[in-house]
Amino acid sequence: xxxxxxxxxxxxxxxxxxxxxxxxxxxxxxxxxxxxxxxxxxxxxxxxxxxxxxxxxxxxxxxxxxxxxxxxxxxxxxxxxxxxxxxxxxxxxxxxxxxxxxxxxxxxxxxxxxxxxxxxxxxxxxxxxxxxxxxxxxxxxxxxxxxxxxxxxxxxxxxxxxxxxxxxxxxxxxxxxxxxxxxxxxxxxxxxx
Amino acid sequence: xxxxxxxxxxxxxxxxxxxxxxxxxxxxxxxxxxxxxxxxxxxxxxxxxxxxxxxxxxxxxxxxxxxxxxxxxxxxxxxxxxxxxxxxxxxxxxxxxxxxxxxxxxxxxxxxxxxxxxxxxxxxxxxxxxxxxxxxxxxxxxxxxxxxxxxxxxxxxxxxxxxxxxxxxxxxxxxxxxxxxxxxxxxxxxxxxxxxxxxxxxxxxxxxxxxxxxxxxxxxxxxxxxxxxxxxxxxxxxxxxx
Numbered sequence: 257x258x259x260x261x262x263x264x265x266x267x268x269x270x271x272x273x274x275x276x277x278x279x280x281x282x283x284x285x286x287x288x289x290x291x292x293x294x295x296x297x298x299x300x301x302x303x304x305x306x307x308x309x310x311x312x313x314x315x316x317x318x319x320x321x322x323x324x325x326x327x328x329x330x331x332x333x334x335x336x337x338x339x340x341x342x343x344x345x346x347x348x349x350x351x352x353x354x355x356x357x358x359x360x361x362x363x364x365x366x367x368x369x370x371x372x373x374x375x376x377x378x379x380x381x382x383x384x385x386x387x388x389x390x391x392x393x394x395x396x397x398x399x400x401x402x403x404x405x406x407x408x409x410x411x412x413x414x415x416x417x418x419x420x421x422x423x424x425x426x427x428x429x430x431x432x433x434x435x436x437x438x439x440x441x442x443x444x445x446x447x448x449x
Numbered sequence: 450x451x452x453x454x455x456x457x458x459x460x461x462x463x464x465x466x467x468x469x470x471x472x473x474x475x476x477x478x479x480x481x482x483x484x485x486x487x488x489x490x491x492x493x494x495x496x497x498x499x500x501x502x503x504x505x506x507x508x509x510x511x512x513x514x515x516x517x518x519x520x521x522x523x524x525x526x527x528x529x530x531x532x533x534x535x536x537x538x539x540x541x542x543x544x545x546x547x548x549x550x551x552x553x554x555x556x557x558x559x560x561x562x563x564x565x566x567x568x569x570x571x572x573x574x575x576x577x578x579x580x581x582x583x584x585x586x587x588x589x590x591x592x593x594x595x596x597x598x599x600x601x602x603x604x605x606x607x608x609x610x611x612x613x614x615x616x617x618x619x620x621x622x623x624x625x626x627x628x629x630x631x632x633x634x635x636x637x638x639x640x641x642x643x644x645x646x647x648x649x650x651x652x653x654x655x656x657x658x659x660x661x662x663x664x665x666x667x668x669x670x671x672x673x674x675x676x677x678x679x680x681x682x683x684x685x686x687x688x689x690x691x
Contacts, residue, residue: 258672260629263622263637263648270626275634275650279623282652283616320641348501349511349541349556358643365644367662379610379659380644384599387621389641415475415604416510422475424510425604426501426554 320362320382321408322391348427354378354412355430362390363412363430373419381427384411392434406434457583458598459502459553461686464613466633466656470677473606476504480600481586483575486593498571499599501554502584508545508552517542521565526577532569534562544568548579553586601683608674609660609667615683619655622648633678647671653682 261267355361364378382389390410408431415425450471456464459481478501485496508531512518517533517540528548534557535542542562545554555571562568574592578585588594600612614622628635634651645667647658658674660667 258629258631258636258676260636260638260647260672261624261626263624263628263639266624266626273623273625273627273635273650275628275652276620276623276625278652279616279620279650279655283620348499362642362644365662377662379662380642381612382639382641382644382646382657382659383622413602413610415610418510422604424503424507425475425478426503426507426511427480 320389321360322385322388348429350409350429350431352431352433354414354428355410355432360408361410361430361432363410363428365412374416374423376414376416378428379413379415381411381413384427408432408434454603455582456601456603457580457585458601459500459584459586460596460598461585461689462598462615463682463684463689464598464601464654465680465682465684466611466613466654466678467680468674468677469679470674472608472674475604477583477601477603478503478507479583479598479602482597482599483586483588484595484597498555500571500586502586503552503554505547505550505552508543508547508554511543515540515543517562520562521568523569528577528579530569530572532557532562532565534568535559542568544571546572546575546577548577548584550579550581551584553577553584604661605674607661607664608670609658609664612657612659613681613683614655614657615685616655619650619683622655622657623650631675631678633675633681636675647675649675649678649681651681653680653684655683656681 261270354363356364356366363380365380366378368376368378370376380389385391390408392408393406410430410432411427412430413425413427416423452468452470452472452474454466454472454474456477456479458464458479464477481500481502483498483500487496512533515533515535516537517535519531519533521530521532523530525546526548528546530544530546532544533542539559541559542557543554544557544562545552553572557568557571561570574589574594576587576589578587586596588596598615599618600614602610602612604610624637628637628648628650633649636650637648639646639648645660647660649656649658658671660671664670
């Protein structure tokens, strides 16, 4: 068995990742580093990798949820894709069927034997939404159906096979409508987690 | 017996890996983004169209499950554009371009699927060049739109789902500390909200491996897979054409 280190907590005495340095260097290039360093007035003696903090993984288990996503519903003329950040397009299949039974609910990760030789596996897509999996739409317009209610969305995908042969596959979204709470002004809102 | 897998992304980039093992792989599929010019008058995210590339025929069983029938068929770029809307009120429809080898698709909100001109909007202004290696998607008219690949994926039987990421995106998944040394590079493990995955990196690419939910001993299957992995790369169109 290979001891595989955590990606979230640095092991004691861990050395620096060689492939990360190599990838950053080949992807962004030495000249790019020099330009960045010069523009920022940063000493050139610093590690080139260190110049790109926004590309570094945070050294702890990152919560996978964006808690306050902008509300595009009024902008998009009614075509706002309920649980989709890509406003005008429904893009992927969205349903609460794709949610697990946890609290809070995320995209399911299980296998369903549907009978007649049909089997579907469900996966979660990590980091699919700006390096997180889940996002919460904070709707500011009350609770008019069908779209105007806060909801949690979690990215995943499915793969269905029939008699052992691939049938279809693709991305899916778990959509979980969040409970509402009446405020003093009478407007229903979803409480922050 | 060994495996060499290769997929051409919609932007002309090439996703590839190789193994000393004989792997049973699904045809690739890929999530792509068509990004329009930002005009400052609408949310940036609203200028992005996200599409799904899959092998030809992927959307036939999907139409069946949506209770959707084709309502429009148009010839385009050596294939056809199909719009299908569901007979069930409120259920999403789908629009896709079908070429000789691949489908390029988007689901549609129910209301959008019922309006012929609106239903074509996700694919409007795009050209498709299909081959067995992949389908290249290009804006037909230059309006400042760009096509990029978000991920290219394949399912490996007995292992799980492997998602290859473009370097700019993949790097953000890498810790600064070293992973376990494996023939292809380094590997890390993480688990979030009871869902585990592995991060694989070589000098030329990054991949996320999500174990199959059917595995009894996922760790052992993953370790066996990574021990046989000898190459992992994602090359941009520019690098490929050099």
